[in-house]
Amino acid sequence: MPVAADPVPRPLDHLSLRGDRSAPALVDRTGLLDHAGLDEAVSRLAAGLRARKLQPGDRVASWMAKGRLACILPLAAARAGLIHVPINPQLKHHQVSHILADSGARLLIAGKGRAATLEAGDRPTGCALAIEEEDGAALLSTDDRLPPSAADPSDLTAILYTSGSTGRPKGVMLSHANLWLGAISVAHYLGLEGDDRTLAVLPLSFDYGQNQLLSTWAAGACVHPLDYLTPRDVIRAVKRHGITTLAGVPPLWIQLIEADWPADAIGSLRRLTNTGGRMSLSLVRRLRELFPEARLFSMYGLTEAFRSTFLDPALIDAHPDSIGKAIPFAEILVVRPDGSVSDDNEPGELVHAGPLVAQGYWHDPERTALRFRPAPADAVHGGIAVWSGDTVVRDRAGLLRFIGRDDEMMKVSGNRISPTEIEEAAIASGATAEVVALGLPDERQGQAIWLYARPQVEDADERLRDWFRRNLPSFMQPTRIVWQEELPRNANGKLDRVVLRAEALAQAEKDA
Template sequence: MKSSSPTPHPVPLDHIILKGRSDDIALIIKDEQYSYERLNLYIGRFAFWLRSQNVNSGDRVACWSGKGIIACIMPIAAARAGLIYVPINPLLKAGQVAHIMHDSGAKLIIANKGRLAALNEHDENIENFAIYEEQQVFAALQNDIPSWPMNPGDLDVDSLCAILYTSGSTGRPKGVMLSHANLTLGAQSVAHYLAMERDDVTLAVLPLSFDYGQNQLFSTWYAGGAVVPLDYLLPRDVVKACEKYCVTTLAAVPPLWVQLVEQHWPEEAVRHMRRLTNSGGALTQNLVQKLRSFFPKSKIFAMYGLTEAFRSTFLDPDLIDTHPTSMGRAIPFAEIMVVNKNGEKAAPDEEGELVHAGPLVAKGYWQDAKRTSERFRPAPDFSEYGAMAVWSGDTVKRAADGLLYFMGRDDAMIKVSGNRVSPTEIEEIAIASHIAAEACAIGRKDEKLGEAIILFVRAVDKEAGDNQDKLSSYLRQNLPNFMQPQEMIWLDIFPKNANGKLDRTALIEKIQG
């Protein structure tokens, strides 16, 4: 089923800022305001600076930074310069960043001094790419350097524009390849169904390395509004920012919403709020009711997405009280199908795999033909769009009224505070410590986190008295906070199935009682 859509208008990524009036505010970082005219000037200078760093069209460039001016405009500056942008979550550790740098073949990375020092200490092959401190780069943009010209309107919008790394259910993060059209149609789609306007102010609290977080910038700028990036320490910081900047749009994931409804919200923080958006996990009926009590005049948008196709569905805010567990219907420019086990269109209320077709479908996984062929396959014969589709691996059903419902996930991914966590990555790090002979990470439902990580471990030396402390210390040094196990369970023998493989089901039963 296709959504009711505006006419798709894919453009080069650097064209999305053209709808904003030159003197309107586009970006507010702390107390510094950037008009659309000033933003465009910095983007042009940044693009020129990038092309001056011994890079060529099609080269990859990375940023491992918080939400400063560099991280906010680099995706557009890189696109204008004909480069491919690789954003890196600032919460990742040096080992994970090194993997992304070498896997993507990025020619340069911009980060702060502390992160660059950690990367230099960890990566013996750091000479393979150039490193730049972000404050030095920003200082260069203050100079009267030339501005790289805007991309022509006839640029091939299907050309590669960015690589977003997302955790896979097996192994290290994989890079999802996104085109100019993927990104700009995503911005147009969201701006349309959220009904965003020039006077909207979006508080960007989500990491800009996520498709959901990055789209906070793009959809707001497509509508001509203003973005306020926020690296918050406490939920209270979000409330204060909503009050200070008269925020109209707030996007979050369920664990953050749980924290936010525990805060005191003064009238000034709520008064201007037009819409709340949620993805990265389902809202519960109880959470919806709490949000309603704080934001009685705001529209609540529940959404479902996957990085391989950006966003798939949203629920009409008018239905969230009566259908709080529904994923809704397809967003503009998406065709969402439910395919049963026979490869046919599922009947109403029949479970099947969610398959996403249309122009939001990514170009596959970077340098990984095998995994690309597993996830990106021809659309079913009954598809209206046809061509290549994303077979999500998620089980859903469509009710008689057309609303979709999530039933389960086929892979073993753990979703912690909106972050997709690869069990295999945690397990590999645990075993690399030489403290764990075997390890298995499993998610357990948690009211605040969405899921908590439980790590089963078999020790190399079970007689050692400090295995727990040593392994905990090692994991803290090599994994970000959101990937830390909440609990470790030590076993003498891991259960195996008939094929000799680890029996995850048996371990799941252990933590479920």
């Protein structure tokens, strides 16, 4: 039977206590762990972390591939009373340095190859380094064990870093209750059962990537983590393990529908879930054709409140552009600028209230105050709500449709990217002194990054492209760089993004 939507939060590490103790919980390159073995591994790793002289409340960062250590760490850190800071494996050393310094991490666990890219000063004083290949076995095999924690569910247990519209990544503070209820909610509305097998392809630093683990274990089911290089790797894993649940972002789905799927790989899939960007109508239709027996879940969320809405798969064919209704434990309102609830078919800002709302941004009260504000007067849940900045419209049936983002954030291959971060990197290259980064609609990536820049040196194009290749991950690489001797300005003397966006859209339409 699917897991019940139990509204009572518990310490996060108690997820390892759920399910049939002899049933598979985790299958990776080192073998299989049943649910009893999962809890044993969590207990040992928690004790191993404490043995590193970490105290409750200390931050432990992870920057590694999806091995056993990475998968178990969220629960083990929670059991040890620590605060987990997962770092996207694609980030470069200077971005990692910012996260380590900003979070005040006391320990970084990293793969040997990634650790070797760190430069002098990247790891702050007081932040120890543990190499996964050298120290991981010792952390997991200590003779000591920690029992299930008695943490207050409101205690902080994780900080997930996400790009912000004003520049460098900001840390979203998540409690035990946030992650516990998120896991129970997703397991419930997806209808996960004990015999399900989830292929975890999304990065574990991504809120839904981590939820792949947590919701599966909440249902007493099994996770198969995969760091893939090509769509063929995903298809082979689905076939080999009889995968029933696959989560992805639109660019991955596009790659998968263009690949050759053996009939015996398709049959095991019970559900497909999409996050990290809107699926186009053509993509929805092609997924439905390729996987006619799988239930397709379209979802909307933001790290500050994890997940907000999902569309009942029975409605996807009739409402392919809808993001659905509130998930369990979420209260969703569509409000006018004055905070009153909008009418049906009247655009408004999506506001998320209830127990899934995060605790704000780590050591950033100013940005916290902008996004986390008192819930609208009509909200059932009082307290603080997340004001998303996204415009949606609600129809008479209560279904929501995404209209657009009010801020200038870009979303490329499921990754939220700050234009400011891209622009600062361009200026740091020395190739340009003025630059504007824009996100344009793109069928494969969700959005593509276009740069408008004024050259500062003769070899500006070569220098800038080389700088991006060496310093930014693949999803931050610009699709197009447009060089102009002068960039347009508005009446206030600022670079005119409106004019440049119109120019870019016109060029993109011409190219198409």
